[in-house]
Amino acid sequence: MKYLHLIWAALFRRKTRTILTLLSxxxxxxxxxxxxxxxxxxxxxxxxxxxxERLQTGAKLSFIQPLPKSLQQQIAAVPGVKDVAxxxxxxxxxxxxxxxxxxxxxSDNYLDVYPEVEVDANDRKAFDATADGVLVGDILMKKYKxxxxxxxxxxxxxxxxxEGSKNWSFQIVGTMKSKDNKAFQSQMIxxxxxxxxxxxxxxxxxxxxxxxxxxxxxQSDRVAKAIDALSANSDHETKTQTExxxxxxxxxxxxxxxxxxxxxMGAVFFTLVLLTGNTMMQxxxxxxxxxxxxxxxxxxxxxxxxxxxxxxxxxxxxxxxxGLALVSIIGAALPAMSGGMINGAHVGAKSWGLGIALAVAxxxxxGAVPALRAMRLNIVDALAGR
Amino acid sequence: xxxxxEIRNVSKVYERGKQKVxxxxxxxxDIAKGDFLALMGPSGSGKTTxxxxxxxxxxxxxxxxxxxxxxxxxxGEGALAKWRSEHVGFIFQFYNLLPMLSAQKNVELPLxxxxxxxxxxxNNASIALQLVGLAxxxxxxxxxxxxxxxxxxxxxxAIVSDPDLLxxxxxxxxxxxxxxxxxxxxxxxLNRQHGKTIIMVTHDPKAAEYASHTLHLDKGTLVEQAQxx
Numbered sequence: 001m002k003y004l005h006l007i008w009a010a011l012f013r014r015k016t017r018t019i020l021t022l023l024s025x026x027x028x029x030x031x032x033x034x035x036x037x038x039x040x041x042x043x044x045x046x047x048x049x050x051x052x053e054r055l056q057t058g059a060k061l062s063f064i065q066p067l068p069k070s071l072q073q074q075i076a077a078v079p080g081v082k083d084v085a086x087x088x089x090x091x092x093x094x095x096x097x098x099x100x101x102x103x104x105x106x107s108d109n110y111l112d113v114y115p116e117v118e119v120d121a122n123d124r125k126a127f128d129a130t131a132d133g134v135l136v137g138d139i140l141m142k143k144y145k146x147x148x149x150x151x152x153x154x155x156x157x158x159x160x161x162x163e164g165s166k167n168w169s170f171q172i173v174g175t176m177k178s179k180d181n182k183a184f185q186s187q188m189i190x191x192x193x194x195x196x197x198x199x200x201x202x203x204x205x206x207x208x209x210x211x212x213x214x215x216x217x218x219q220s221d222r223v224a225k226a227i228d229a230l231s232a233n234s235d236h237e238t239k240t241q242t243e244x245x246x247x248x249x250x251x252x253x254x255x256x257x258x259x260x261x262x263x264x265m266g267a268v269f270f271t272l273v274l275l276t277g278n279t280m281m282q283x284x285x286x287x288x289x290x291x292x293x294x295x296x297x298x299x300x301x302x303x304x305x306x307x308x309x310x311x312x313x314x315x316x317x318x319x320x321x322x323g324l325a326l327v328s329i330i331g332a333a334l335p336a337m338s339g340g341m342i343n344g345a346h347v348g349a350k351s352w353g354l355g356i357a358l359a360v361a362x363x364x365x366x367g368a369v370p371a372l373r374a375m376r377l378n379i380v381d382a383l384a385g386r
Numbered sequence: 387x388x389x390x391x392e393i394r395n396v397s398k399v400y401e402r403g404k405q406k407v408x409x410x411x412x413x414x415x416d417i418a419k420g421d422f423l424a425l426m427g428p429s430g431s432g433k434t435t436x437x438x439x440x441x442x443x444x445x446x447x448x449x450x451x452x453x454x455x456x457x458x459x460x461x462g463e464g465a466l467a468k469w470r471s472e473h474v475g476f477i478f479q480f481y482n483l484l485p486m487l488s489a490q491k492n493v494e495l496p497l498x499x500x501x502x503x504x505x506x507x508x509n510n511a512s513i514a515l516q517l518v519g520l521a522x523x524x525x526x527x528x529x530x531x532x533x534x535x536x537x538x539x540x541x542x543x544a545i546v547s548d549p550d551l552l553x554x555x556x557x558x559x560x561x562x563x564x565x566x567x568x569x570x571x572x573x574x575x576l577n578r579q580h581g582k583t584i585i586m587v588t589h590d591p592k593a594a595e596y597a598s599h600t601l602h603l604d605k606g607t608l609v610e611q612a613q614x615x
Contacts, residue, residue, distance in 0.1 A: 002498055009486040293482045296443060297496045297543070298471020300464050379443045383478070384434075 003303075007311050010287065018315070021279045025319025026326070028272045029355055032265055033327025036351045039261040053217055054113060056246035057210040057227055060237040063249075064089075066206030067236050072107075074230050075210055080223040082215045085110040088193060088208035092154035092168075094144070101140065102188040103154060104208075105196035111135075113213045116178060117185045123148070123174020131195045133173035137186040141175050148172055154189070159200040168199075211243070269362060277366040280312050284370035291374050292382030305375035312367025313360055320359030324352055390550060390583045391417035391440055396449030398435050398606075409435045410606045413449070419550070422577040422584045424597035431603040433587040434555055440585060441553040442470045454550055471499045475544030475582075479556035481536040483528040489515065489539045490524040496547045514542035518572060534565025541572060545582070552576065554586040558593050570596040 012018050057075065059065035069086075076084045085107045092103035108128065111117055119127070119135060127133050134152060146152065152170045160166050170191055178186040197203045214223050224240035231238045241249070284291070291304055299307075328348075398410040409432045417423055417440075425433045438444040439451055442458045451459045454473060461469055470476075475496075483492045493511040502510065515521045518538040520531075528536050537557060544552055554573065558566035574596050576582045586597060594600045602609045 002504065005491065006487070006495075006498070009484070009491075013486045289482065290484050293478075293484070294495070295467065296441075296470065296476050296482075298467050298499050300467040302464070380438055383443075383482075 003307060007307055007314060011311050011315055017279065021276055022319045024275055025272065025316060026323040028268050029320045029323025030326050031268055032355060033324050033351050035261045035265060036354060037331055039258055040350055042257045053213050054243040055212045055214060055220060055224055055240050056243050057238050057240040060239040066208060067238065069205045069207050072210065075212055075227050078223060078226045080214050080216060080219045082213040083109060083113050084210055084212045085113045086207040086210045088196060091157035092189060094154060097155065104188065104190055105193040106190045107193050110190065113211050114185060118177045118179055119174060126173040130171060130173050131192060132170050134170040134189050134191045135174045135176050136172055136189050138175045138177045139186045146172055148174060159202050161199050273362060273366055280366050280370045284308055284374055288382050291377055292379050295377065295379050301375045305371045308371035308374045309364060309367040313363030316359040316363035320355055324355045388419050389416045390419040390454055392452040394450045396439065396446045396451060399447045408606060413608060415608065417585065419583055420581050422597045424594035424600040425585065425587045425603060426594055426600055427603035432606040433603050437553050437555055437585060437587050441474050441476060442466045471496060473549050473551060475549040475552045477540050477544050477552060477554040477557045479559040481540045483536055483539055485528050488525050488527055489520060492539055493542045493546050495543060510546055514546040518542045533561050534568055537561060537569050538572065545576060550583060552582050552584045554584065556587055558590060
C-alpha cells in the first residue's frame with residue numbers, strides 16, 4: 001500500500017494518454033458487460049422454480065413444425081402429468097413491422113401452468129369471455145400507454161385472417177404481471193388459440209407446442225420419455241424436454257449466442273491487449289531514467305517489476321470497474337430495451353466477477369513485457385541514456 | 387582515520403559489440419571515513435565508472451571493493467540494492483527527481499524501503515528538506531523549482547536515510563555559478579558538520595576546491611593527488 005501513491009502518480013504521468021487509454025478500456029468493458037448480460041440471460045432462460053415443473057413438447061424435426069391438437073388428451077393421460085396447455089407462435093407487429101411483440105395464441109388453461117404470472121380475477125374472467133380478447137403484459141401496457149378496453153391492431157408475421165389479411169384486431173381485456181418481474185409474460189401478449197385457429201386458414205387444429213406440469217419434478221425424465229413414446233414412429237414425432245432445455249434449444253436454433261458473444265469479446269479484448277500493451281510499453285520506455293533512479297536508491301528489480309505490473313493492473317481495473325458500473329446502470333434498462341429478451345437482473349455478480357478477473361488477467365498480460373524490461377534494466381546504461 | 391572505502395587492483399572492462407574496452411586499470415585507492423574527495427579527469431577517463439563501482443551500481447571485472455568493511459563486489463543484485471538503500475546517497479548532474487511527485491514525496495522515496503510509518507517518513511523528509519533550506523517548497527513539483535532548488539531536493543533525498551557515503555556525479559554541471567556554490571557549500575557542510583564521506587566527480591576545478599583533496603584519472607589510471615586546505 002505504501003507504494004500506491006507512486007504507482008498512481010506514474011499511471012497519470014501523462015494524463016491525456018492515460019485518460020484516452022482508460023476510455024478505450026471503459027468502452028471494452030461496457031461492451032463486455034452488456035454482451036455478457038445477454039449471454040447469461042440466454043444461458044439462464046427458463047430457469048425458475050416453476051420452470052423445473054414444466055416440460056415442453058415440440059416437434060422433433062423442428063420447432064416450426066406443428067403438432068396435432070389431439071395429442072393434448074393423450075399427454076394429459078400420461079401418469080405424472082398434472083396439467084397440459086398449448087401455444088402457437090403468432091408474432092405480432094405493432095404499427096411498424098420492425099416493432100415486434102411476442103404474441104402467442106394459447107389454450108384456455110395456459111395461464112394455469114404459469115402460476116408465477118399474476119392476472120386479476122376480473123381480467124381473467126373477461127379474457128375467458130371475450131373471443132377476440134387479449135391479455136397484455138404490464139410492461140407493454142406502460143410502454144405503449146394502452147388501456148383496458150383499447151382495440152389493438154397487430155400484424156402477424158405468418159398468419160392471415162379469414163379475409164386473407166395479416167392485419168388482426170383484438171381487444172385488450174386485462175393485464176399480466178410477473179410476480180418476480182422476471183417472467184417473460186410481462187412483455188408479451190396472449191390471445192385465444194380457439195379464435196386464432198378458427199380465423200386463420202393456415203392452422204386448422206394444429207398446435208405449436210405443449211407445456212405440461214408434472215406432479216413430481218424427480219419424475220420429469222420418465223414423463224418426458226412417456227410423452228415422446230406417444231408419437232414414436234408417427235409423422236409428428238415429438239421431443240419433450242424441460243422448459244430450460246427447450247428455451248436453450250430454441251435460442252440455439254436461432255443463433256449460438258455464447259459463440260457470438262465470445263467471438264466479439266475475443267476480438268475486443270485482443271485489440272485492447274494490443275492497445276494497452278503499446279501504451280504500457282511507451283509509458284515504461286519514457287520512464288527508463290526514473291526507473292533507473294528507483295533502482296539506484298535501492299528498489300530491487302523485483303520491486304520495480306511489481307510496481308510496473310501493479311500499474312498495468314490498476315489501469316485495467318480502473319477502466320474495467322468504471323465500464324462495469326456503467327453496465328449496471330444501463331443493465332437496469334435492458335429488459336425494456338430488449339422487449340424482455342434480456343433480463344437486466346443478470347448484470348450482476350457474475351458479470352462483475354468475470355469482468356474483474358478479466359481486467360486483472362489482461363493487466364498482467366499487458367504489463368508483463370514492460371515489467372520484465374524494467375526489471376532487467378541496467379542502471380548504468382539507463383542513467384547514461386544508452 | 388579509518389578507511390571507509392578500500393579499492394584493490396580494480397579493473398573494469400566493458401564489451402561494446404565485439405570490442406572490449408578497458409575503462410579502469412588496476413586501481414588502488416583508499417578513502418578515509420569523513421573524507422570529501424573530488425575525482426577529476428578528461429571525458430572517458432573512467433571517473434563515473436569508478437564512482438558507479440564505489441556506489442554499488444556496477445561490479446568490477448577484477449579486484450575488490452570494500453565499503454564500510456563490506457565486500458560489495460561479492461554481493462548479488464538484490465543484496466547490493468539493499469546495501470545501496472542503507473549506505474549510499476546518490477546525487478546526479480541532472481537531479482533525476484521524479485517529475486510527477488512533489489519535493490516532499492521525492493525525498494521520501496528512499497524511506498519507502500524502510501519500516502518507518504508514513505508519519506515518520508513525512509517527518510524525516512521534512513527535516514531533510516529543512517536541512518537543505520527548502521522546507522517551504524515541500525509541496526512543489528520539480529518543474530516548479532529552479533535547477534539549484536531541484537539539486538538541493540536531490541541532496542535531501544540522498545541524505546534522508548542517513549547514509550555513510552554520498553556519491554555525486556557532476557552535481558553542479560547543470561547549474562549557474564551562484565547555485566553551484568550554494569550546492570557545493572551544502573555538500574561541504576554535510577561533510578564537515580555531519581561527517582558524511584563524499585566522493586564527487588567534477589570537471590570544474592572551482593568545484594573541486596570545496597573537496598578536501600582531488601584525485602585525477604586519465605585513461606583509467608589514477609595519475610596525481612592534490613591536497614586542499
